[in-house]
Amino acid sequence: MAEDQDKILEEVTGGEYKYGFYTDIEMEEFPTGLNENIVRLISAKKKEPEFMLEFRLKAFRHWLTMKKPDWAQLNIPEIDFQDIIYYAVPKKKPELESMDEVDPDLKATFDKLGIPLDEQKVLAGVAVDAVIDSVSVKTTFKETLAEKGIIFCSISEAVQEYPDLIKKYLGSVVPHQDNYFGALNAAVFSDGSFVYIPKGVRCPMELSTYFRINAINTGQFERTLIVADEDSYVSYLEGCTAPQRDENQLHAAIVEIVTLDRAEVKYSTVQNWYPGDKNGVGGIYNFVTKRALCKGDYSKVMWTQVETGSAITWKYPSCVLQGDHSVGEFYSVAVTNNHQQADTGTKMIHLGKNTRSLIVSKGVSAGKSQNSYRGLVKVSKKAENARNFSQCDSLLMGDKCGAHTFPYLEIANNSAKVEHEATTSKIGEDQIFYCNQRGMSTEDAVGLIVNGYVKEVINQLPMEFAVEAQKLLQISLEGSVG
């Protein structure tokens, strides 16, 4: 009986990766390896102003003095940073005026991914910035947004066009000294998205970036900066996929968000990097620093993430609640299968008065995977009346996987009210049988049960992405990809 159960679970959870294709696009690549010259070369290639080169070099020199972190519940193989290509650009990239100028192979890649680059066919109200390997290839709806004063462009472009905003905000939330992968990113980041929402503007559509690693042996180091000025609002989406390869690839991104008084940013991620095969060979190392600074009073940031991919995920989207009455929310679903490892969670740093934070984390572990929630709630001395509620649930499938919860609380103010709830449950054979008896296949049953379990989080995603995320969850846990 136990064997049967294992068999069922194996079938159900042994799903294959659907986005593992590779597109043969002519690339311009830098030599493998990292040294000060490479950093200079990247900056020169992008014709960056002096301040950016300084920014990169400072970070690089600092990175050389740092050690790779080892505190996470992860087994990270030695990474040879000299064996990575730090800059890869589709050759035909140049300045694109219309969709017709995009390399047809590249366009086919995005079509396969179901990403709407074609403005006519675009999902109603989603503006897209597509980043392939290291460079932003196309941003849609730019003109429509510009009418409202909204800036949505690649970060390279922003460095050229809006140096004052970049100087003021880049690195203001995640300084290069912050952490090892953050410093590396600051030194070598090649592109990413920049968003600026002016005072009092509600962004009329979802902004979205799709990241795709395509080239071999390439690290992807993108950098996203979102600035929401007073009384503004924006909802931002990020999606990621990569081809299927036997070697591991490094993805070390930074996302910085700044909200001024009464501004609100919703940041949603559907992360589906290649997770490696059933035996744990290959896959993306996803070491990402995401942090929001709720600088203004009554400002609000909401992180929602659905993490199904990557061989290793190391990621803690955080909120620094500096403004009085500011609010941080974190909703997360992390699914690990086969040999995947995830150490993810959030940090809520309460600095201002009457700040509130909410954490809802749902882990799903299957196969031989390890899934950890790590969360810090910190209430500083001056943060009067801070409130936090955390809920961390783990769902286990089979008996070879692990779920871990590491909540950290640092409370320096007596008026704080902090609550933490955690549960661990298993998908019951009896639940599956109950669904079977009502005419559902085991795969459909698992999909239904898991989607029920994560509903609270999925509900936070914008409609069309919620549907996508639900399908993705089912696919990552299924044997037969439908």
Place this chain on the structure above:
Amino acid sequence: MLVIKDLHAKIDDKEILRGINLEVKPGEVHAIMGPNGSGKSTLSSVLAGNEKFEVVEGEVSFNDKDLLDLAPEDRAREGLFLSFQYPVEIPGVSMVNFMRTAVNEHRKYAEKDPYTASEFLKLMREKKKLVEIDSNLTNRSVNEGFSGGEKKKNEIFQMAMLEPKLAILDETDSGLDIDALRVVANGVNKLKSPETSTIVITHYQRLLDHIVPDFVHVLYKGRIVKSAGKELAHELEEKGYDWIKKEFED
């Protein structure tokens, strides 16, 4: 409809069913009674295809198909419904979503188009009325936080939605108060037709006052040791099972 021949089944090397023979024809209601541990619930689990139990010997045909050869979901799609003794909770999955998936899987199997949302909701309203189920039960997650009685009513509601050919009610009366019992029994009776059959598994006569059986079987130590008309249930109610135990002690 259903023909069981010499069915043996075990769990963890313990033989629970030791040669069951039973034939159920369309339109018939059979009651299976018996003391605790006689194998009643095992029989319903084996028929529904629960893999915890291993069939060692015997044959079961259901509408001329080899039932034991079918996956549990195909048995359901062929029209076999089990009302569970302990219905399972599925947090976060709404009854509407659950039932819609189930009903449309049945339709797909029968090569019919799936119901649209409005068709489905209409069907749901009709069936809710038929089995007198509270509206708000169907707005909640599957069985989550339901009382014992609500869970059982919900089973009958699902039965109404799926319109099975053969319904097996596994101790549907346990944990029900008189009013709930009446609601459940009325539901079952309304769903009865000359083409459909019912197997009622119960300890007590009281459910059989409402759902009147054509045949009553006594299961003891994995075998059907006595079969008769509905009067047998009264006799059991009066005398208990001891006289049967004595008669068939091995």
